[in-house]
Amino acid sequence: MPPDAPAPPAVTVERLVVERGGRTVLRDVSAAVPTGSVTGLLGPSGSGKTTLIRSIVGTQKVKSGTVTVLGEPAGSKRLRSRVAYVTQDASIYPDLSVKSNVAYFASLYGRDRRDAAAAIEAVGMHDHAERLAANLSGGQKTRTSLACALVCDPEVLVLDEPTVGLDPVIREELWAQFHGLASTGRTLLVSSHVMDEADRCDRLLLVREGRFIADDTPAGLRSATGTEDLESAFLHLIRAQDGSR
Numbered sequence: 351m352p353p354d355a356p357a358p359p360a361v362t363v364e365r366l367v368v369e370r371g372g373r374t375v376l377r378d379v380s381a382a383v384p385t386g387s388v389t390g391l392l393g394p395s396g397s398g399k400t401t402l403i404r405s406i407v408g409t410q411k412v413k414s415g416t417v418t419v420l421g422e423p424a425g426s427k428r429l430r431s432r433v434a435y436v437t438q439d440a441s442i443y444p445d446l447s448v449k450s451n452v453a454y455f456a457s458l459y460g461r462d463r464r465d466a467a468a469a470i471e472a473v474g475m476h477d478h479a480e481r482l483a484a485n486l487s488g489g490q491k492t493r494t495s496l497a498c499a500l501v502c503d504p505e506v507l508v509l510d511e512p513t514v515g516l517d518p519v520i521r522e523e524l525w526a527q528f529h530g531l532a533s534t535g536r537t538l539l540v541s542s543h544v545m546d547e548a549d550r551c552d553r554l555l556l557v558r559e560g561r562f563i564a565d566d567t568p569a570g571l572r573s574a575t576g577t578e579d580l581e582s583a584f585l586h587l588i589r590a591q592d593g594s595r
């Protein structure tokens with residue numbers, strides 16, 4: 351590769367078809383997630399966001415198509431500590447402290463207490479490290495989950511609706527953290543069903559009824575649809591899609 355060639359995409363999805371419960375929920379979708387950026391996966395509830403995320407982390411049975419992560423087939427063993435997944439419901443142990451939760455994940459990945467402490471520090475939870483997870487606020491739980499994901503120093507982080515139900519200040523802080531991670535070369539894919547998060551992403555993947563209806567930057571989406579706010583851009587694309595059926 352020439353020295354200044356752009357890095358290959360961290361995630362490539364090609365002609366992916368997924369069926370769940372006898373229904374097709376991803377319908378021949380293709381996209382690439384660029385390395386070192388924050389890509390938003392946006393779409394209403396039930397549109398297929400979690401299914402796509404599961405396909406990327408390798409926990410979803412796919413009918414056809416391919417998903418490649420860091421040059422390897424999704425879910426392959428070699429990706430184990432290179433890809434981290436924060437599920438929609440914070441997956442931490444309520445009866446353990448923040449510190450013990452993160453230390454547990456560290457031990458799973460052959461990391462030590464120093465790595466655990468660094469991950470807790472990175473998400474700003476060092477002042478709450480001794481607290482029981484059960485007693486944390488929603489935002490603190492999300493941060494703790496993020497620390498559990500960060501402890502293996504992953505290159506790709508996939509977060510499923512991490513900011514849902516959080517207050518605006520905490521959301522702001524989390525997005526700043528996502529960008530901080532991307533600025534160190536990590537790749538983040540962050541899903542959300544609220545369009546007001548769209549402007550915080552470097553790139554947007556808009557999903558509706560199992561299809562991608564846009565794969566663009568926020569600015570590109572505005573100019574392509576001739577709209578100022580991204581909510582209107584989304585509506586514009588939906589109408590265009592419905593009109594062409």
Ligand SMILES: Nc1ncnc2c1ncn2[C@@H]1O[C@H](COP(=O)(O)OP(=O)(O)O)[C@@H](O)[C@H]1O
Nearest residue numbers: 370371375393394395396397398399400401402
């Ligand atoms: N375990 C399942 N069995 C059958 N259908 C499912 C299952 N999980 C999700 N689905 C269906 O797949 C579609 C996409 O769901 P999902 O990927 O969870 O959407 P989102 O994350 O955007 O809300 C929905 O229609 C949902 O009802």
Ligand SMILES: [Mg+2]
Nearest residue numbers: 399400438510
């Ligand atoms: Mg979901």
